[in-house]
Amino acid sequence: MSNAPRLSGKEPVAVVGIGQTKHVAARRDVSIAGLVREAAQRALLDAELTWSDIDAVVIGKAPDFFEGVMMPELYLADALGAVGKPMLRVHTAGSVGGSTALVAANLVAGRVHGTVLTLAFEKQSESNAMWGLSLPVPFQQPLLAGAGGFFAPHVRAYMRRTGAPDTVGSLVAYKDRRNALKNPFAHLHEHDITLEKVQAAPMLWDPVRYSETCPSSDGACAMILTDRAGAARAPRPPAWMHGGAMRTEPTMFAGKDFVSPQAGKDCAADVYRQAGIADPRREIDAVEMYVPFSWYEPMWLENLGFAAEGEGWKLTESGVTELDGDLPVNMSGGVLSANPIGASGMIRFAEAALQVRGQAGEHQVAGARRALGHAYGGGSQFFSMWLVGAEPPTT
Amino acid sequence: MTEVLSAPLVVEFPFTRSLGPVQSAFLTGLRERAVLGVRTADGKVLVPPVEYDPRTAEELRDLVEVATTGTVTTWAWNPDPRRGQPLGSPFAWVLVRLDGADTSLLHALDAPGPDAVRTGMRVRVRWAAERTGAITDIACFEPYEEGEPVVHQVTPHSGEFAGEAAVTGIVAAARLDYTYSPGRAQSQYIRALSGRRTVGERCPSCRKVYVPPRGACPTCGVATDEQVEVGPRGTVTTFCVVNIKAKNLDIEVPYVYAHIALDGADLALHGRIGGIPYDQVRMGLRVEPVWTDGGRYPDHYRPTGEPDADYDTYKELV
Numbered sequence: 184m185s186n187a188p189r190l191s192g193k194e195p196v197a198v199v200g201i202g203q204t205k206h207v208a209a210r211r212d213v214s215i216a217g218l219v220r221e222a223a224q225r226a227l228l229d230a231e232l233t234w235s236d237i238d239a240v241v242i243g244k245a246p247d248f249f250e251g252v253m254m255p256e257l258y259l260a261d262a263l264g265a266v267g268k269p270m271l272r273v274h275t276a277g278s279v280g281g282s283t284a285l286v287a288a289n290l291v292a293g294r295v296h297g298t299v300l301t302l303a304f305e306k307q308s309e310s311n312a313m314w315g316l317s318l319p320v321p322f323q324q325p326l327l328a329g330a331g332g333f334f335a336p337h338v339r340a341y342m343r344r345t346g347a348p349d350t351v352g353s354l355v356a357y358k359d360r361r362n363a364l365k366n367p368f369a370h371l372h373e374h375d376i377t378l379e380k381v382q383a384a385p386m387l388w389d390p391v392r393y394s395e396t397c398p399s400s401d402g403a404c405a406m407i408l409t410d411r412a413g414a415a416r417a418p419r420p421p422a423w424m425h426g427g428a429m430r431t432e433p434t435m436f437a438g439k440d441f442v443s444p445q446a447g448k449d450c451a452a453d454v455y456r457q458a459g460i461a462d463p464r465r466e467i468d469a470v471e472m473y474v475p476f477s478w479y480e481p482m483w484l485e486n487l488g489f490a491a492e493g494e495g496w497k498l499t500e501s502g503v504t505e506l507d508g509d510l511p512v513n514m515s516g517g518v519l520s521a522n523p524i525g526a527s528g529m530i531r532f533a534e535a536a537l538q539v540r541g542q543a544g545e546h547q548v549a550g551a552r553r554a555l556g557h558a559y560g561g562g563s564q565f566f567s568m569w570l571v572g573a574e575p576p577t578t
Numbered sequence: 579m580t581e582v583l584s585a586p587l588v589v590e591f592p593f594t595r596s597l598g599p600v601q602s603a604f605l606t607g608l609r610e611r612a613v614l615g616v617r618t619a620d621g622k623v624l625v626p627p628v629e630y631d632p633r634t635a636e637e638l639r640d641l642v643e644v645a646t647t648g649t650v651t652t653w654a655w656n657p658d659p660r661r662g663q664p665l666g667s668p669f670a671w672v673l674v675r676l677d678g679a680d681t682s683l684l685h686a687l688d689a690p691g692p693d694a695v696r697t698g699m700r701v702r703v704r705w706a707a708e709r710t711g712a713i714t715d716i717a718c719f720e721p722y723e724e725g726e727p728v729v730h731q732v733t734p735h736s737g738e739f740a741g742e743a744a745v746t747g748i749v750a751a752a753r754l755d756y757t758y759s760p761g762r763a764q765s766q767y768i769r770a771l772s773g774r775r776t777v778g779e780r781c782p783s784c785r786k787v788y789v790p791p792r793g794a795c796p797t798c799g800v801a802t803d804e805q806v807e808v809g810p811r812g813t814v815t816t817f818c819v820v821n822i823k824a825k826n827l828d829i830e831v832p833y834v835y836a837h838i839a840l841d842g843a844d845l846a847l848h849g850r851i852g853g854i855p856y857d858q859v860r861m862g863l864r865v866e867p868v869w870t871d872g873g874r875y876p877d878h879y880r881p882t883g884e885p886d887a888d889y890d891t892y893k894e895l896v
Contacts, residue, residue, distance in 0.1 A: 210596065211596045211746065211747065212596065212598075213596060213598050214595070214596055214597055214598030214601060214629065215595075215596075216598065216629050216630065217598040217599075217629060220629075220630065220637075234634075234635040248589070248591070250593065251591065251593035251750060251752050260632075261628060261629075261630040261631065261632045261635060262629060262630045262635075263635075264630075264635030266632055266633060266635070306596070308594075309593055309594045309595055309596065310591070310593050310594075311591070314591060318587070318589055319587070319588075320587060320758060321583075321585035321586070321587055321758050321760075322583060322585065322760050322764070322768050322874070323760075324848075324849075324874075324875045325827065328818070328820050328824065328835045329822075329824060331818075332818055332820055332835050335818030335835075336816040336817050336818050336835070336836070336837050337816070338818075339816045339817065339818060339861070340815075340816040340861075340896040343816070343861055343889070343896075344893075344896075385821065386819065386821055387820075387821055387822050388818040388819070388820055388821070388822075388835075389818055389819035389821065389832075390818065391818065433796040433797075435796075435845060436795075436796045436797050436845065437781075437784070437786035437787070437788065437797065437844035437845045438786070438797065438844070438894070439845070441896070442896070
């Protein structure tokens, strides 16, 4: 140990196993237990580990009303090999997959456990998220527009603030759906996609087109996180966590900036500080961010510090965020191409890890050494992010 | 002090569940009057069956058929059955170890009273007359005093049954009954609305006016109680044009769903814009509420005819 780099007291955290299901509209062939099992088995296979190698299990899922399973930790303990081990659940709305991974990572970083299985899932086909968002609360005015209607006015505000041309959203959708064609796990594989088709789609919540919204998916994603000793035994290159953070703010408060929420800025700044990143645009090779409506790509590019305020759309428009661009964004096809809500945050984190492990297959960014995974949830209320690298952290 | 409002809130949804291979065989079996379990690697028979071994986490697929008679391993008397429970008259909740099984199944026992129930008593399945592939295909258990405990040999089962197609999914109707109260601040707000006035509350620390009020400032974390009447006019800060018809909403599409900052409020409310073609609504449009008889909230907002507000006057509220 005397030759090991001096560290800040935290155990370095490595991702040594990643597994996900093929995301689809409906997995009627499996129970929820069968679905999560599939992702977990693939992660174990990737890490060449067995259930007995896992010290603890941390799971996340969508809000309970979204799928009607109130205590998944109780129901899924045997499917996830958690019997006799600590198991816990994380809740942070749509960002939950990211937060769940970070809770698991902190258990390793704090040397509470050596190897942790973390997993997030959702079967949207067995429920109705729109219903879950519109409970008939007495005395309250009914919500008039659903999730798209909640976010579309913020997109309009972004366009007004920045003067972005109204084609930018369609460019994002066109890019993400083409990236998805290279990702066998993506839900949408639109082989005949064209920019014209994206732009010809009807406006659902003007300025948000149907083609610029996420699908409703069934899927699960799992990762195995471990310490240095575990990483040393790993059969494939690990991804190392260089920084991770979560931030929260109320859904609505006087002074909230829905276009670029303060909690998102603070969360990114914390991750960059931990990772020693001074200029994210130059120092980060690939970004997988939570973009459920296409315009959130330029919005988050600004919020996360990849572009100055008002300039995010220029990166998108000039092709910088294309798979072969200077800063590829949503290489997997993103949330626009698969959205099992409870799992979507973890899929972002897993994609960042796949990239720096060099395991992303056809959607691999050549030479990716550092990648950011990002998730948000609620009404831009919860943020969680991690930065992973091909090399172990040195600070 | 205003009386705090409260009202029932029923949250009810028919969630669906895909069963997977093991639960599918179990429920299909019940429809065909057979009870299936699953055998673990160490020879234990689990009834009801599970997909993964609770001890080793190994996948379990080795189905077996057990008897429809068994022994009560423990019980509790239910003197006052509730809606949706297996029997309408008082009954016992029982754990029954079916002959051949190593675990117990939770169900209801039809018995005349608690004195007629004991641990160790012999029971048998009473099948429902109409069976659909659900746990309720077992209507309940009933006493079976003539039956002696036997060493029952389980028989391997393929999980497949002749006849109708296998049951692959169920509907799990969920219902939660709440009593909802919006609290002191919102009760006052709602009462003021009945007089067509919009009353928010000002934070004593940051001076921001919250509409609707929540009783506390989410930024400063202090109680708010200074009443401030805002509006009735306001400014559209941003909006979208809704083109899909929402369930349970009797509004023709397209319509404009807008964020409206009422004059004097420090955050925007949400509302519908009418009285103007949808494609002429713009950020900065000045609007006022339109009430209908009996409406708790304004039905929609319409243009006042004033010049549009300058962007700089509301950009902090977007």
